[in-house]
Amino acid sequence: MIEKLRSYGIVGVFGLLFVVLAISSPSFLSWQNAANILDQSSILFIMATVLTLCIIAGIFDLSVAATATASAIMTVNAINAFGMVLGVIVGVGFGGVLGLLNGLGIVGTNVNSFIGTLATSFAFRGLGLILCSGGLVGITNKDTATAMRSAFEGKFLGIKGAIYIALIFSAIVGIFLSRTIWGRNVYAVGGNAQAAFLAGIRTNRILISCYVISGIGAGLAGMIYAGRYGSGATNAYSDTIAFTAIAAPVVGGVSVFGGSGSIWRGILGILTFALIGNGLNLLGVDTTYQLTALGLLIFAAVAADQVFRRSRG
Amino acid sequence: MNSSTALVRVHELTKTFGATRAVRSVSLSFTEGEIIGLVGENGAGKSTLAKMMAGVYTADSGTIEFNGSEVSFRSPFEALRTGVAMMAQEIMLVPDATVIENVFLGSTPRRGILPNKSKMRSDFKDLLELTKFELDPDAVVSRLRLADQQKVEILRSLSRNAKLIIMDEPSASLTADEVARLHATIRELARRGVTILLISHFLEEVLDLTTTTIVMRDGEVVKVGPTKDETIDSLVAGMVGRSLETRYFDTDSAATHKVRFSVDGLTNSSLHDISFEIHEGEILGLAGLIGAGRTEIARAIFGADALESGTVTLEGEQLTVSSPRDAIKQGIYMIPESRKEEGLILEASISENMMLSTLKRYRKGGSLSARKLDKRAVELAGQVDLRYSKIAQSALSLSGGNQQKILFGRAVEVAPKVLIVDEPTRGVDIAAKRAIHQTLLNLAKSGMSILFISSEIEEVLGVCDRVLVIHQGKVQAQFTAPFDQQQVVAAFFGQTSGVKND
Numbered sequence: 164m165i166e167k168l169r170s171y172g173i174v175g176v177f178g179l180l181f182v183v184l185a186i187s188s189p190s191f192l193s194w195q196n197a198a199n200i201l202d203q204s205s206i207l208f209i210m211a212t213v214l215t216l217c218i219i220a221g222i223f224d225l226s227v228a229a230t231a232t233a234s235a236i237m238t239v240n241a242i243n244a245f246g247m248v249l250g251v252i253v254g255v256g257f258g259g260v261l262g263l264l265n266g267l268g269i270v271g272t273n274v275n276s277f278i279g280t281l282a283t284s285f286a287f288r289g290l291g292l293i294l295c296s297g298g299l300v301g302i303t304n305k306d307t308a309t310a311m312r313s314a315f316e317g318k319f320l321g322i323k324g325a326i327y328i329a330l331i332f333s334a335i336v337g338i339f340l341s342r343t344i345w346g347r348n349v350y351a352v353g354g355n356a357q358a359a360f361l362a363g364i365r366t367n368r369i370l371i372s373c374y375v376i377s378g379i380g381a382g383l384a385g386m387i388y389a390g391r392y393g394s395g396a397t398n399a400y401s402d403t404i405a406f407t408a409i410a411a412p413v414v415g416g417v418s419v420f421g422g423s424g425s426i427w428r429g430i431l432g433i434l435t436f437a438l439i440g441n442g443l444n445l446l447g448v449d450t451t452y453q454l455t456a457l458g459l460l461i462f463a464a465v466a467a468d469q470v471f472r473r474s475r476g
Numbered sequence: 477m478n479s480s481t482a483l484v485r486v487h488e489l490t491k492t493f494g495a496t497r498a499v500r501s502v503s504l505s506f507t508e509g510e511i512i513g514l515v516g517e518n519g520a521g522k523s524t525l526a527k528m529m530a531g532v533y534t535a536d537s538g539t540i541e542f543n544g545s546e547v548s549f550r551s552p553f554e555a556l557r558t559g560v561a562m563m564a565q566e567i568m569l570v571p572d573a574t575v576i577e578n579v580f581l582g583s584t585p586r587r588g589i590l591p592n593k594s595k596m597r598s599d600f601k602d603l604l605e606l607t608k609f610e611l612d613p614d615a616v617v618s619r620l621r622l623a624d625q626q627k628v629e630i631l632r633s634l635s636r637n638a639k640l641i642i643m644d645e646p647s648a649s650l651t652a653d654e655v656a657r658l659h660a661t662i663r664e665l666a667r668r669g670v671t672i673l674l675i676s677h678f679l680e681e682v683l684d685l686t687t688t689t690i691v692m693r694d695g696e697v698v699k700v701g702p703t704k705d706e707t708i709d710s711l712v713a714g715m716v717g718r719s720l721e722t723r724y725f726d727t728d729s730a731a732t733h734k735v736r737f738s739v740d741g742l743t744n745s746s747l748h749d750i751s752f753e754i755h756e757g758e759i760l761g762l763a764g765l766i767g768a769g770r771t772e773i774a775r776a777i778f779g780a781d782a783l784e785s786g787t788v789t790l791e792g793e794q795l796t797v798s799s800p801r802d803a804i805k806q807g808i809y810m811i812p813e814s815r816k817e818e819g820l821i822l823e824a825s826i827s828e829n830m831m832l833s834t835l836k837r838y839r840k841g842g843s844l845s846a847r848k849l850d851k852r853a854v855e856l857a858g859q860v861d862l863r864y865s866k867i868a869q870s871a872l873s874l875s876g877g878n879q880q881k882i883l884f885g886r887a888v889e890v891a892p893k894v895l896i897v898d899e900p901t902r903g904v905d906i907a908a909k910r911a912i913h914q915t916l917l918n919l920a921k922s923g924m925s926i927l928f929i930s931s932e933i934e935e936v937l938g939v940c941d942r943v944l945v946i947h948q949g950k951v952q953a954q955f956t957a958p959f960d961q962q963q964v965v966a967a968f969f970g971q972t973s974g975v976k977n978d
Binding site for chain 2: 342343344347348350351354355357358359360361362363364365422423
């Protein structure tokens with residue numbers, strides 16, 4: 164019973180929120196509003212996807228915002244050096260490389276992932292600063308900048324390109340996680356790394372792969388930033404985004420203890436956040452209350468997880 | 477058990493968890509200075525009964541009287557204040573604190589807001605004198621051996637003037653000499669008027685130590701009486717509800733003369749020059765005290781721990797094993813010592829746990845076929861006598877014995893040439909234990925070579941074709957069936973009277 168409540172409680176909360184908003188605010192159910200909610204969430208979808216993956220694997224990656232920032236700068240630099248296509252590949256790949264560094268360093272030394280990625284988030288931000296010589300870099304070729312902008316900001320079927328990228332990325336990670344042997348191994352490592360190791364699973368590789376995917380996700384977020392603004396800056400993404408992305412899967416019902424959950428829960432968490440923000444906006448409620456409501460919701464989710472743990476003894 | 481001098485009387489105590497009636501209308505009374513043995517299969521309700529008396533659980537109905545007045549403990553702390561202490565199966569100490577800090581934890585003598593250290597010292601000394609324990613008050617608890625950690629718990633109970641101490645499986649993880657010391661302590665406490673309720677799976681211990689024995693089955697007390705009237709067979713008969721033979725391993729050996737597997741000169745920080753061989757279809761036992769190095773041998777062979785020197789040879793070929801993955805690929809599998817910490821993904825389903833090492837076999841296109849996994853899991857469950865309701869249920873929802881059977885299912889699935897099994901029956905009930913023994917014998921019959929580690933000597937001698945006794949990281953002695961139990965146990969302590977070392 165408690166397990167069901169923990170698993171599907173958030174779906175009920177989301178549904179309730181949706182219905183209440185639909186009734187109380189006439190503009191909520193409009194296509195325009197839905198598109199707005201999605202548009203504001205594309206980066207968070209990507210971030211929540213990779214953090215859901217990490218939490219299922221039993222690790223945290225606090226460095227996603229820093230990696231995304233460094234990747235945005237790298238993307239701009241690479242586009243200026245090699246042109247658009249190769250530049251984007253290098254920029255996103257750079258995120259993956261930073262993820263690999265995270266993985267090799269943290270898994271190799273057996274450092275706690277929370278502290279390890281906290282440390283690398285400073286280092287990666289610093290790296291971004293170095294890559295843009297302490298300021299702001301812009302895409303110099305006007306045509307390229309326009310092309311990038313229209314790719315991410317331009318609308319297809321009423322929704323911006325960035326959303327498609329985010330949703331496709333989430334879907335791919337979600338499918339791999341739920342269908343493949345690699346995915347099952349991620350759950351096993353997150354559930355009991357020692358048991359997984361003794362069963363012959365290469366636990367180190369599994370964990371490193373999660374850091375790399377996290378880095379690639381951050382790289383995509385960096386690419387989207389570079390495309391939207393035609394530039395890369397050291398303040399591209401603040402760490403609040405990383406914290407929000409960690410909170411999302413937890414609110415969505417993913418256990419912070421690892422080993423269980425699904426990607427859609429991270430997405431649901433982000434949508435819940437967006438709904439709260441959007442709904443309170445439409446109802447004309449002060450932003451201060453939004454943050455408080457959000458905080459309480461996150462706390463309730465973690466508390467529910469803990470209570471569930473205890474109830475099963 | 478004269479009711480007028482009863483220290484504790486429980487009357488029609490009942491406790492229900494969900495649909496399970498864990499304890500049904502139990503009435504008992506204990507007198508001062510009595511040692512009471514409480515036995516029963518896993519799930520018989522022993523721990524639940526004890527936890528109600530110690531304030532861990534609240535009874536659904538029934539009463540508890542202590543020293544003639546009715547009590548209702550809302551927490552272990554209240555129980556302790558009244559004089560009931562419980563030593564749970566897991567040691568409840570602060571590992572990084574010292575012995576003296578742990579003894580007075582929660583009842584530290586004070587001087588204002590500061591601890592009164594001199595009073596702590598003198599109280600501690602009094603406790604040592606009372607118990608004849610030898611314990612350094614300033615030793616850090618995590619560095620103590622288990623038997624000494626238990627002493628800290630006992631001292632803590634006594635520092636609160638406990639009149640009833642409940643011990644739940646206190647000897648389960650102790651070595652033989654530690655058990656002897658614990659027994660001496662229990663007798664001394666009883667002599668001083670402390671009542672001891674001892675829950676134990678070791679029937680010899682109960683027969684040897686207690687004055688009264690209580691047998692529980694399915695939540696009810698089926699028998700209470702003087703221990704001197706009981707035998708192992710009568711206790712087991714009471715526990716299982718029908719008379720069963722306790723020693724039952726007269727099975728034909730499947731061992732052949734063909735050497736399948738050998739190790740030569742295994743050495744690392746805990747092992748010294750370990751050499752032995754296992755034949756096809758043979759069950760080789762590794763016996764010895766806890767900490768003798770048996771698990772370390774298993775882990776070294778399986779690639780979980782590093783070796784400094786030594787070779788591992790399987791079917792004439794020398795192997796290089798640097799990880800469990802290497803070992804599995806080359807035909808060696810290990811069921812680890814701790815099923816929960818090292819064996820199972822508790823949240824995952826039975827089928828996922830069984831196929832954890834062999835998921836690749838169930839690939840369909842790029843993804844896994846859940847249907848194939850479940851079908852195979854059902855087959856395996858049948859082979860290892862696993863009791864479950866749904867193959868998709870989590871390992872967490874099963875009893876200890878059935879959890880262990882999942883690991884045997886995985887071993888059958890992996891189908892290694894050499895299977896290492898480390899303490900597979902620890903904490904499982906008698907029925908599951910038998911099923912596990914049967915599985916081991918079946919696997920040997922199918923030609924598998926098995927290395928079997930257990931701390932329960934009867935089991936080792938009953939199941940194995942040959943037994944090596946490990947002592948301080950070395951092979952102390954080798955025995956071949958039929959065994960002389962006394963000789964084998966003597967080797968545990970480094971005594972090898974007339975037995976040739978291999």
